[in-house]
Amino acid sequence: MADELQLEPVEKGGSKKKLVIIIVAAVVLLLIIGGGVAWFLMSGDKDKAADGAKTEQTDGKDGEKGAAPKPGEEALYVALPNPFTFNVPGNRGSRVVQINAQVMVRGATDEDLAKKNLPLIESVLLQTFSQFTEEQLATSQGRESLRTTSQEAVRDALTKVAGKPVVERVLITGFVMQ
Structure with missing residues (x-):
């Protein structure tokens, strides 16, 4: 074993x-x-x-509409300090509208020009905004027409004063109609 x-x-x-x-x-x-x-x-x-x-x-190509900005020309936004409050005529009487807006510029020199001419920009925008009626502002096409019309008016006014359009776009950042 x-x-x-x-x-x-x-x-x-x-x-x-x-x-x-x-x-x-x-x-x-x-x-x-x-x-x-x-x-x-x-x-x-x-x-x-x-x-x-x-x-x-x-x-971007030079002279092309909507071309990309040149280097160093960044988009800057200048906020308008106070909202625009005004009356618009309508079928049932006048209504109160309040709009907040900003302008887009390219480069620091255009930003300075826009800030120096802020009272002119506000005046032109208020005149343009008050030309529209309740029926126009009730539709999205009417609000887009308001933006493009105000943009053209601001660019024209600044061209007369500053020698160039300065503002590339007018942006409506707030819209209330009561």
């Missing part, structure tokens, strides 16, 4: 080597995957930025 119970010791060193090899392989695989993901994300952002720069540069 003693011959049958003879046990041989098992070597444990082989399994430790396998475990170390598996861990090293997993770390290397994670580094490769992480590097690939980082490269993909970083190269994608550069391509998008380059495409945006190409689009911005090639969209």
